[in-house]
Amino acid sequence: MDYQHIIDAVMDKKEELNSIALKMYEHPETAYNEVMAKGWLSEALLKYGFKVETGLYGMPTSIRAEWGSGHPVIGLLAEYDALPGLSQTQNTYKDPAVKDGPGQGCGHNLLGTATLAAAIGIKADLEKSGFPGTVVFYGCPAEEVLTGKPFMARGGAFRELDIALAWHGNSKNTVELGMGGGLNSAVFHFRGKTAHASAAWNGRSALDAVELMNIGANYLREHMTPNSRIHYVYKEAGVAPNIVPDRASVWYYVRSLKRRDIDELYGRLVDVAKGAALMTGTELEIEFMGGCYNTMSNKVLADLFAEVYPMVPKPEYTKEELETADALNRSVAAFETEKPEEPIHTGFIYEPEKYSISPGSSDVGDVQHIVPGMMIGTASQNILGVNHTWQTTCCAGNGIGLKGMLRGGIWMALGAARILRDNELVKKAWETFKKDLDGETYECPIPDDVPVPQPKL
Ligand SMILES: [Zn+2]
Secondary structure, X not given: OOOHHHHHHHHHOHHHHHHHHHXXXXXXXXXXXXXXXXXXXXXXXXXXXXXEEEOHHHOOOXXXXXXXXXXXXXXXXXXXXXXXXXXXXXXXXXXXXXXXXOEOOOOHHHHHHHHHHHHHHHHHHHHHXXXXXXXXXXXXXXXXXXXXXXXXXXXOOXXXXXXXXXXXXXXXXXXXXXEEOXXXXXXXXXXXXXXXXXXXXXXXXXXXXXXXXXXXXXXXXXXXOOOOEEEXXXXXXXXXXXXXXXXXXXXXXXXXXXXXXXXXXXXXXXXXXXXXXXXXXXXXXXXXXXXXXXXXXXXXXXXXXXXXXXXXXXOOOOHHHHHHHHHHHHOOOHHHHHOOOOOOOOOOEEOOOOOEEEOOOOOHHHHOOOOOEEEEEEEOOOOOOOOOOHHHHHHOOOHHHXXXXXXXXXXXXXXXXXXXXXXXXXXXXXXXXXXXXXXXXXXXXXXXXXXXXXXXX
């Protein structure tokens, strides 16, 4: 089967795709504020003939674009939010372009654009082959706070799909089979009574309540399942030592591998918070920020993507790109122990016998509990690159990231082309999906009364 037309359709648009990704690198927007990114991607989709809607599900920065008709309905999951504090220039030492500014430290400028590239490739294939099928591009806001896709799912998204495909920039070219943790996110606000900290005895410290809650939470750690995690940061902790704080808040993430484990652990944490309020004579208010399911890759789709990978054009890097990657590798502590053989990964890793368990989360997990899904990764960073670092922001703005992005988009489209030609694949993916669900059904972890955050303009 000749799939060159798919590769050509993407590479014809190379300049424009690169320019969209670089605009998002230059103008990073954090979760729920992706107004420009939504604009650039939706304009391009419209220009390439897709039927485009934006602002669905009560989310102004979401996109839904489609082309084609009938089944299979292949969904593509785009993300485009940046991370706070990870601004970075093209220097190979830590050098924020904007002090404390946001940056593409997870490469979502590449992710959003690779997904656009995939949509272009699949449309070209549907046009040329004449096969029935629909490609749906979902522009998903706010992955970095792990609530964008759950809010979209709450609004009815994704159920129309037969398959959901996603790509993410990686330090390796890889199809990873496994599972990542889901989570709940909530801010615990305590309200007490202020007083002179030294001269009066009638105060009730909200900060004491936060500290006692944290102690209780830390004592939970011995009694959680090994793949559970609890993390917290102080949001508000008083203004001066000589004033008893009447307001204090702490923001928690509770992670575990399965939704039922998250719900159970979160319930125990809420009890700890209630206990802290009781001990300190303060009031507790819980602001539930959201939650997501664990990720769950589909073996049928993993095998498929491993099979089509050899058709993806080989990466070729310039001397300058290799030198940049080498310098970035040397900037991380792992360099001494790992001693990488090449600055950017050029091989391919798929270990079908290995099922990896990672406590990290992605809200792609919600979609992967509604329809069978798979996320693949191409090298878009230096080989020792880690997401959520300034080194990754750097790569998201140069040829290393852009090349990985185009290869990722092509790879997604090549996998989709196989799905369009083999109805059995969808059937098999669903059989595996149902087995993996093990009786679980998707219920959005965010209650109906939690409002969708709106862009801060
Ligand atoms: Zn990411």
